Amino acid sequence: MDGTTFVRKEILAAQSPPTSEIGIGGWARENLFGSVFNSVMTVLSATAVVLFLAESLPWILQSSWTANSLSECRERISDRYGEGVHGACWSVIRERYLQMLFGFYPSELYWRPILTFVLLLGALSPVLFPSIPRILLVFSAVYPFVGYWLLWGGSIWGPFSIVAGFAIGIFAGQHVKYRIAMIAVLILSVYLCFRISGYLQTAAPVGIEPIESAQMGGFLLSVTIGTTGIVLSLPIGILLALGRTSDLLIVKAICVGFIEFIRGVPLITLLFVASTLLNLFMPPGTNFDLILRVVIMVTLFASAYMAEVIRGGLAALPRGQYEAADALGLDYWKSIRLVILPQALKISIPGIVSTFIGLFKDTTLVSIIGLLDPLGLSTSIRADSDWNGIVWELYGFVALMFFIFCFAMSRYSMYLERKLEISNH
């Protein structure tokens, strides 16, 4: 070879990588001790983790689960583990966990919220996982009424008649030509069925014991407000985002105004409006359930943020996608549904899930207007003379429960992103 011309005579066979690159040793060298800086950081982080565990593990493990008050608990810990040992009083969780979960829901009716929660998982699964048979989506559509009836109780005819009204309306609406007439038929049939429900109840009283909103609390309340808010804020957010990017000037102005107003106001202000001011604007005599009012405010609040997240997704799509959909003759709603949203929502998944998680954690703010969510209950438990002075155990439990829900959402979003990533490459 003289430097300018070269012809390879034989093709080299592939070889396995050097042993220093594979196995646990190779992995550690690559990821933990790759450079001086990397090694220093590894040692420092490991030390921090060890110190943290050395402090917290004894506290968590040298604990009492059986005491009935804080002072009794401290005695037992010093008896068992020696004088001066600080241990956790998990007994407060053992004694109060049902209250933390259900609030003041009657204990003989606990099966109702539990069944509601199990059914919720069933209703969500076909929405979350495409491998579940599509027919179950019918159950998902009916679930809000079943769930409402199970939690609040009362006559079955109210929720039943609304579902029947929707079913009749959708069936009848298919025979109507124009979309606007379809919606009119739907609304009319729901209204008529709802009016009939009162007579049905007098004719054939079927129902379960009604529960007041004031009796609900704890995680039951958080999950109810959170789930309803999450399920409703996504479609409202999509509509607001589409409105904000629309060519229709008035629609656009309304959407921009709504989004900017809601984002400019703290959620607590909105909750105070819900709890005190809203009734002033209602016709006298209307009794508008407090939880419902809170759900509406939380939903509106989250949908304004949702709208901006989705608008980001819409803006990230190349102009050509809109043009190609237009050029094929798809009308606005079809191009949005079939071409634009599937892509825009996929881009927005991290932001959407962040908004969901934020909404779920914001449900703790309802304790400020007197609803007994887990934090509100913690305050009242701490006011009990038996448990006066307990802090870490209660809030730790609340934190753990929230972490489980939020981490589940986060993992699901990662699963979804990975799944959509695979299908596109």
Add this chain to the structure above:
Amino acid sequence: MNPTAEVDALGNASIPKPGEVAIVIKDMNKWFGAFHALRDINLTVYSGERIVICGPSGSGKSTLIRCVNRLEVHQKGTIIVDGTELTSDLKNIDKIRSEVGMCFQHFNLFPHLTTLENCMLAPIWVRKVPRKEARETAMHFLEKVKIPEQALKYPGQLSGGQQQRVAIARSLCMRPRIMLFDEPTSALDPEMIKEVLDTMIELAEEGMTMICVTHEMGFARKVANRVIFMDEGQIVEQNEPEEFFSNPKSDRTQLFLSQILGH
């Protein structure tokens, strides 16, 4: 059929031609803000004609064909496609768009759908064709553009040339009467240009009415019955290809041709 025999240099709306009228553009003007993008465009396209539009960048070629399916809105004059006038009436626009296929420079396939689903989408949702039939049509046209084996892949897995052929198949699935091509080969690597041009030549030979913005002069020579040269938003010269290339009349055409053919 020799529809260009009596064409004058600017517009030809008044000259009768064999073949049905497909598109009539009359005194059409378009502005982008204050910028006068298209000026007094007059053009009649007959069924079965293959028209190539060329010109320097910014001359309004793309804008012109995008006005034909109203991706751009013209402000003055009339455009009549297949007997329907383009106005702000959404019904007319969607009707015309479903009759007029379009291929873009950057393909604009839908990346979240497979090749097959890309081709089936519009027939199912616009033409209300049953799924099974839409699938058969889609496979037919994918075979025609010679990539049936890519039907279940996503656009991101295909080469540029393959993507553009899928885009052509997607348009053909709507069984359009007119096809618009907006620089279909200018985003492609040189070795892929031929496969797309071959597909277009085949389409032309079957008698499809085509308007094609392109700088592929070989293609123009081979299939066009008319070449239109645009500059500064106006039609500067149009002629049959042989005459257009060998004997350009206007100075600007001569300059343009010397620049693109001279390297």
